[in-house]
Amino acid sequence: xPPELIAVLIAVSDDRPxxxxxxxxxxxxxxxxxxxxRSLQTGLRLWVEHQTxxxxxxxxxxxxxxxxxxxxxxxxxxxxxxxxxxxRTRRGERGWRGWYDYFPWEDQTxxxxxxxxxxxxxxxxxxxxxxxxxxxxxxxxxxxxLTFGLDGLGWDDELVLQRYELLWEAALVPESAPPGAAVLxxxxxxxxxxxxxxxxxxxxxxxxxxxxxxxxxxxxxxxxLHLQRTVEAVAGQPMHKQNFRRLxxxxxxxxxxxxxxxxxxxxxxxxxxxxxxVMGARRIAGSKLPLARPV
Amino acid sequence: xPPELIAVLIAVSDDRPxxxxxxxxxxxxxxxxxxxxRSLQTGLRLWVEHQTxxxxxxxxxxxxxxxxxxxxxxxxxxxxxxxxxxxRTRRGERGWRGWYDYFPWEDQTxxxxxxxxxxxxxxxxxxxxxxxxxxxxxxxxxxxxLTFGLDGLGWDDELVLQRYELLWEAALVPESAPPGAAVLxxxxxxxxxxxxxxxxxxxxxxxxxxxxxxxxxxxxxxxxLHLQRTVEAVAGQPMHKQNFRRLxxxxxxxxxxxxxxxxxxxxxxxxxxxxxxVMGARRIAGSKLPLARPV
DNA sequence: ACCTTTATGCTCATGTTGAGCATAATATAG
DNA sequence: CTATATTATGCTCAACATGAGCATAAAGGT
Numbered sequence: 001x002p003p004e005l006i007a008v009l010i011a012v013s014d015d016r017p018x019x020x021x022x023x024x025x026x027x028x029x030x031x032x033x034x035x036x037x038r039s040l041q042t043g044l045r046l047w048v049e050h051q052t053x054x055x056x057x058x059x060x061x062x063x064x065x066x067x068x069x070x071x072x073x074x075x076x077x078x079x080x081x082x083x084x085x086x087x088r089t090r091r092g093e094r095g096w097r098g099w100y101d102y103f104p105w106e107d108q109t110x111x112x113x114x115x116x117x118x119x120x121x122x123x124x125x126x127x128x129x130x131x132x133x134x135x136x137x138x139x140x141x142x143x144x145x146l147t148f149g150l151d152g153l154g155w156d157d158e159l160v161l162q163r164y165e166l167l168w169e170a171a172l173v174p175e176s177a178p179p180g181a182a183v184l185x186x187x188x189x190x191x192x193x194x195x196x197x198x199x200x201x202x203x204x205x206x207x208x209x210x211x212x213x214x215x216x217x218x219x220x221x222x223x224x225l226h227l228q229r230t231v232e233a234v235a236g237q238p239m240h241k242q243n244f245r246r247l248x249x250x251x252x253x254x255x256x257x258x259x260x261x262x263x264x265x266x267x268x269x270x271x272x273x274x275x276x277x278v279m280g281a282r283r284i285a286g287s288k289l290p291l292a293r294p295v
Numbered sequence: 296x297p298p299e300l301i302a303v304l305i306a307v308s309d310d311r312p313x314x315x316x317x318x319x320x321x322x323x324x325x326x327x328x329x330x331x332x333r334s335l336q337t338g339l340r341l342w343v344e345h346q347t348x349x350x351x352x353x354x355x356x357x358x359x360x361x362x363x364x365x366x367x368x369x370x371x372x373x374x375x376x377x378x379x380x381x382x383r384t385r386r387g388e389r390g391w392r393g394w395y396d397y398f399p400w401e402d403q404t405x406x407x408x409x410x411x412x413x414x415x416x417x418x419x420x421x422x423x424x425x426x427x428x429x430x431x432x433x434x435x436x437x438x439x440x441l442t443f444g445l446d447g448l449g450w451d452d453e454l455v456l457q458r459y460e461l462l463w464e465a466a467l468v469p470e471s472a473p474p475g476a477a478v479l480x481x482x483x484x485x486x487x488x489x490x491x492x493x494x495x496x497x498x499x500x501x502x503x504x505x506x507x508x509x510x511x512x513x514x515x516x517x518x519x520l521h522l523q524r525t526v527e528a529v530a531g532q533p534m535h536k537q538n539f540r541r542l543x544x545x546x547x548x549x550x551x552x553x554x555x556x557x558x559x560x561x562x563x564x565x566x567x568x569x570x571x572x573v574m575g576a577r578r579i580a581g582s583k584l585p586l587a588r589p590v
Numbered sequence: 591a592c593c594t595t596t597a598t599g600c601t602c603a604t605g606t607t608g609a610g611c612a613t614a615a616t617a618t619a620g
Numbered sequence: 621c622t623a624t625a626t627t628a629t630g631c632t633c634a635a636c637a638t639g640a641g642c643a644t645a646a647a648g649g650t
Contacts, residue, residue, distance in 0.1 A: 066335045079374075541607095561616060
C-alpha cells in the first residue's frame with residue numbers, strides 16, 4: 001500500500017477560516033502516491049485538483065502519520081503524508097467548512113468559544129480527579145492547566161493538537177467516547193482527519209508569527225482592519241488595533257494602492273496591497289504579530 | 296516497498312556536534328516500517344537500537360522525502376520518513392562523525408569556515424554569471440546573497456538546507472558535480488543522506504532558539520561556559536558571553552549544584568544542572584538565545 | 591448639530607537586546 | 621613572590637521592541 005497524500009487546504013472567507021472537505025465534511029482531499037508523480041508535492045497537487053478542481057498555491061509538508069497496526073490485520077499499514085496549503089476561496093465552490101465547526105473551543109475571539117472552554121475545563125477537572133493514583137491526578141491537572149492556560153498561564157493558540165489529544169484521552173470527543181456518551185460540540189471527521197486538521201491549524205497559527213504567510217490568504221487589496229480580522233480569525237485571538245498597525249507598517253511588506261475601501265461604515269480606510277517583490281529580496285526579519293502569547 | 300525510517304542522531308562531544316553513522320560515515324541508521332511496529336517512532340527506535348546499540352532519547356519527526364521516479368524503473372518509490380534524535384555520546388561508541396566534516400562551511404565559529412564561505416561565494420558568483428538570461432543571473436545573485444548573508448544581510452545559521460541545495464545546483468558538491476570536476480571540501484554520503492543531515496541541522500539550530508532542547512545534549516552537570524560552547528557548536532556562531540549568561544539565568548531552567556568544575560584554567564566555574572521538573576510545569580516562554588540573527 | 595463608527599497619530603512605561611567596562615579568583619611563568 | 625594569563629561574574633548603558641491607552645479625524649445616519 002503506497003503512502004497517501006492528504007491536504008489541508010485553508011482559506012479565509014468573511015473573516016472565517018475555512019477548510020476544503022469532501023463527503024459532507026467528513027474527509028480531506030487525498031490520494032495515494034503514484035509511480036508517475038514527479039514528487040510528493042506534485043502528487044498532492046494532482047489529487048487535489050482532480051478531486052476538488054482547486055489549484056494549490058503555497059504548500060508545505062506538515063507531518064507523516066501511520067495508523068495503529070491491527071492484530072491479525074493486513075501486513076501493510078496506512079501511512080499519510082499531510083500537507084498544509086493556503087489559498088483564497090472562490091465564490092460558489094463547494095465543500096468549504098469553517099474550521100471552528102470542527103474545533104469550536106479554538107475560537108477565543110467569540111464569547112461562545114470562551115464559554116465552551118470554561119465548560120471543558122470543568123469536565124477535564126472531573127476527568128483528572130478520576131485518575132487512579134494521586135500522582136496521576138496531579139499530572140492530569142497540570143496538563144489541563146498548561147494546554148488550556150489556567151493558573152494565569154494564558155491561552156496558547158498554538159496548542160490545538162495538544163488540546164484535541166487531551167479531549168480524546170478524556171473521551172470527550174466522538175472519536176474516542178463510548179457509544180451514547182455525551183460529547184463536546186463540534187463536527188467530527190472520518191479516520192484521523194480531525195487530527196490532521198488540528199496539526200494544520202497549529203502550524204498555521206505558529207507560522208503567521210514569523211513568516212508573512214497571512215498574505216497568501218488575502219485578496220489583492222485589503223484594508224488594515226481586514227488584515228487584522230484575518231489574523232485574528234486564524235489565531236482565534238483578538239489583537240490591539242493600533243499596535244497591529246504599527247507592526248504591520250514597520251514590516252514594510254505592504255503598500256498603499258492609493259484607493260479607499262468602498263461601502264464601509266465610519267471613516268473610509270485606505271487600501272493596501274502585498275509587496276510580493278520583497279519576498280525574495282529581503283530576509284523577513286520577523287512578521288511577529290502582536291498576538292500576545294502570555295508568560 | 297514500505298516507507299523507510301531514518302534517524303539523524305546528534306550528540307555534542309568536546310564542543311563538536313556529532314552524528315551517528317554507519318558504513319564508514321556514508322549512511323544513517325535506517326530501516327523499513329514493519330507490520331509489528333506499534334508506531335513510526337517505535338519502529339525507528341527498534342532499528343536504531345538494533346543497528347547501533349544506542350537507545351534514543353528526545354526524538355522528533357523531521358520531514359518525509361521521496362526519491363525521484365526513474366523512467367522504466369520500478370513502480371514503487373523509496374519514501375523516507377526522517378527523524379531528529381538527541382543524545383549524549385558514550386565513550387568508545389563507533390560511528391560518530393563531526394557534522395562539520397560533512398558541512399565545513401557551516402562552522403562560522405572557526406576562521407577556516409569563514410574563509411571557506413568567502414571562497415564559495417566567489418564560486419557562486421561565477422555560477423550566477425553563467426545563467427542564460429540577465430534576469431536569471433540577477434535571480435541567482437540574489438539567492439546567493441540571501442543564503443550566504445551578503446550585502447549586509449548577515450549569516451543565517453538556519454539556512455543549512457538552502458545552502459546545500461544551492462551548492463548542489465551549482466554542481467559544487469560531489470553528488471551533482473560531473474565526474475572529475477573540482478568540488479568543495481566536505482564528506483559526502485550515500486543516496487540523499489546528506490540532505491537529511493542538512494535538514495536535521497537546520498531544525499536543531501532553529502529549535503534551540505525557542506525550546507530548551509540544548510539540555511538534551513548536556514551531561515548531568517556543566518558549567519555555563521560549557522553550555523555556551525555547546526550552543527555555539529550547534530549554531531556554528533559565536534555568542535556574547537555575558538549576555539548568554541544573563542539570558543540563561545533569567546530562564547530559570549538551571550540551578551547550581553553547589554560544586555565547582557574540576558581541572559579548569561582561570562577562575563573556577565560553578566556547576567549547574569538542568570531542572571528537568573520545570574519542563575512540564577511551566578510554559579517555556581522563550582529559550583531564545585542571543586544568537587543574533589541579523590536583519 | 592450631534593452620535594456612532596471606524597481610521598489613524600502619538601505618548602509612555604516597561605521589557606529586551608547588543609555591547610562593553612570592571613572586578614574577582616584561579617594557575618603558572620619568571 | 622610577583623606579574624601575567626585566563627576564565628568567571630557583576631553591572632551599566634543606549635537602542636529598540638512591546639503593551640496599553642489617549643486623542644483626533646473622517647465618514648454616515650438621526
